[in-house]
Amino acid sequence: xxxxxxxxxxxxxxxxxxxxxxxxxxxxxxxxxxxxxxxxxxxxxxxxxxxxxxxxxxxxxxxxxxxxxxxxxxxxxxxxxxxxxxxxxxxxxxxxxxxxxxxxxxxxxxxxxxxxxxxxxxxxxxxxxxxxxxxxxxxxxxxxxxxxxxxxxxxxxxxxxxxxxxxxxxxxxxxxxxxxxxxxxxxxxxxxxxxxxxxxxxxxxxxxxxxxxxxxxxxxxxxxxxxxxxxxxxxxxxxxxxxxxxxxxxxxxxxxxxxxxxxxxxxxxxxxxxxxxxxxxxxxxxxxxxxxxxxxxxxxxxxxxxxxxxxxxxxxx
Ligand SMILES: [Zn+2]
Numbered sequence: 001x002x003x004x005x006x007x008x009x010x011x012x013x014x015x016x017x018x019x020x021x022x023x024x025x026x027x028x029x030x031x032x033x034x035x036x037x038x039x040x041x042x043x044x045x046x047x048x049x050x051x052x053x054x055x056x057x058x059x060x061x062x063x064x065x066x067x068x069x070x071x072x073x074x075x076x077x078x079x080x081x082x083x084x085x086x087x088x089x090x091x092x093x094x095x096x097x098x099x100x101x102x103x104x105x106x107x108x109x110x111x112x113x114x115x116x117x118x119x120x121x122x123x124x125x126x127x128x129x130x131x132x133x134x135x136x137x138x139x140x141x142x143x144x145x146x147x148x149x150x151x152x153x154x155x156x157x158x159x160x161x162x163x164x165x166x167x168x169x170x171x172x173x174x175x176x177x178x179x180x181x182x183x184x185x186x187x188x189x190x191x192x193x194x195x196x197x198x199x200x201x202x203x204x205x206x207x208x209x210x211x212x213x214x215x216x217x218x219x220x221x222x223x224x225x226x227x228x229x230x231x232x233x234x235x236x237x238x239x240x241x242x243x244x245x246x247x248x249x250x251x252x253x254x255x256x257x258x259x260x261x262x263x264x265x266x267x268x269x270x271x272x273x274x275x276x277x278x279x280x281x282x283x284x285x286x287x288x289x290x291x292x293x294x295x296x297x298x299x300x301x302x303x304x305x306x307x308x309x310x311x312x313x314x315x316x317x
Pocket of ligand 1: 063146212213215232233234286287
């Protein structure tokens with residue numbers, strides 16, 4: 001009722017939004033975020049001033065996402081489109097093109113120091129080009145896209161999002177800048193929390209198994225070693241020989257714990273757990289938040305939950 005009233009006072013908005021009445025709001029900007037973690041950053045920066053549509057929702061896997069017709073409609077009316085980039089959203093380039101979207105696509109990972117995808121290293125030793133193609137045309141598997149798994153990188157994401165909002169809505173810029181500063185202060189505290197928690201894990205207990213290589217940036221910045229049967233994308237399943245190699249490696253390296261991920265099928269991890277005698281230590285949130293009632297419905301909660309889960313499963317001595 002309230003919503004309808006607001007719309008009725010603004011004839012221009014009503015005309016523009018005809019056909020999408022369920023999503024019409026008083027917001028200054030219509031934002032599309034490619035997946036849940038970016039959606040949460042956008043909410044923290046934009047507050048009530050932005051309306052956010054998230055394409056790949058809670059517990060969703062963006063690597064293998066298949067767009068729905070509603071996604072194209074959301075992109076078509078968007079003022080700003082936020083994507084991770086680094087080849088994470090394989091679906092996005094074609095979808096943006098097909099939707100006729102007019103908004104610019106902002107790669108919010110821009111400015112981080114990307115990690116090369118390990119499985120690709122031998123193919124690219126000579127080249128080493130670091131150019132950024134637009135609209136998701138990165139060579140598949142060239143970089144590890146999971147940069148949000150370092151809180152330091154998340155601070156860069158937030159700055160990029162605030163810059164993009166300021167460009168699209170100059171009047172709101174002071175609000176976006178203030179929101180981003182407040183949220184970045186929380187992220188700085190979170191980063192310290194992660195360092196303290198992971199720093200307390202004994203040196204001999206720092207090898208962890210998950211199902212795909214989603215924690216490379218966590219490893220680089222916080223010093224826990226992650227190994228996985230699947231590479232930086234979930235697109236290709238691990239082969240029997242990949243799994244056999246991993247089990248061999250676990251025996252040599254004495255992994256201290258094994259975890260499921262919220263976005264992947266548990267079967268492979270359960271098999272590896274059985275064959276190595278490691279007990280499954282719970283679920284880590286890798287590429288998506290949990291639903292609202294879950295334990296990781298925001299980025300800050302995701303990190304805190306992952307740390308608690310890691311600490312609880314890794315022997316303290
Ligand atoms: Zn992933």
